[in-house]
Amino acid sequence: MLIETLRADRAITVVRAPRIDDPAALCRALAGGGIRSVELTFTTPGVEDVIRASVATADEHGAVVGAGTVTSAERATAAIEAGARFLVTPGIQEDVARVAREAGVPFLLGAFTASEVMRAVELGAAAVKIFPASLVTPGYLKDLRGPFPDIEFVPSGGLHEGNAASWIEAGALAATAGSSVVTPALIEAADWTAIEERAASFSRVVKPS
Numbered sequence: 001m002l003i004e005t006l007r008a009d010r011a012i013t014v015v016r017a018p019r020i021d022d023p024a025a026l027c028r029a030l031a032g033g034g035i036r037s038v039e040l041t042f043t044t045p046g047v048e049d050v051i052r053a054s055v056a057t058a059d060e061h062g063a064v065v066g067a068g069t070v071t072s073a074e075r076a077t078a079a080i081e082a083g084a085r086f087l088v089t090p091g092i093q094e095d096v097a098r099v100a101r102e103a104g105v106p107f108l109l110g111a112f113t114a115s116e117v118m119r120a121v122e123l124g125a126a127a128v129k130i131f132p133a134s135l136v137t138p139g140y141l142k143d144l145r146g147p148f149p150d151i152e153f154v155p156s157g158g159l160h161e162g163n164a165a166s167w168i169e170a171g172a173l174a175a176t177a178g179s180s181v182v183t184p185a186l187i188e189a190a191d192w193t194a195i196e197e198r199a200a201s202f203s204r205v206v207k208p209s
């Protein structure tokens with residue numbers, strides 16, 4: 001379901017905030033703006049409870065909720081037990097891959113070099129997260145797709161309305177929207193309208209016409 005949703009929306013949102021008091025409203029705003037894949041990260045204290053609440057209300061908001069910044073088997077297990085529908089790592093993490101495979105949960109492994117891309121695929125990644133994408137241009141992804149035409153790539157880091165479309169044009173499965181769509185201040189203010197509008201703006205630029 002994750003890959004299908006990414007292919008349809010061409011976007012995923014990574015959320016980093018010190019607290020998320022109304023995860024259902026956040027997911028509703030993002031999905032309403034056209035970004036249904038929501039990555040809630042372990043940089044949020046108690047994120048397991050946030051994931052659990054988000055998944056419990058999925059029928060209401062329609063988002064596919066996963067866990068990000070999963071850096072250990074313990075975090076992977078906690079996220080899966082909370083109901084995470086997918087896992088995302090910042091780099092190659094074999095223990096996370098093992099836990100996810102055993103649970104039948106799709107995962108994205110972070111990679112940057114060609115060797116890391118190959119290792120991510122060997123470990124069973126559903127897609128490879130190019131991170132940090134801010135260090136390179138979309139041309140880098142185009143070069144990677146030369147030897148790896150069948151691998152799904154999701155760039156993350158530094159993407160926004162002004163450059164996200166270029167990554168899609170270079171062959172990315174989806175672009176990662178971060179603080180250009182969701183900020184801690186907007187979450188704290190419960191400004192769901194602003195978040196939905198930002199998600200919609202990002203969504204418009206990544207979907208091919």
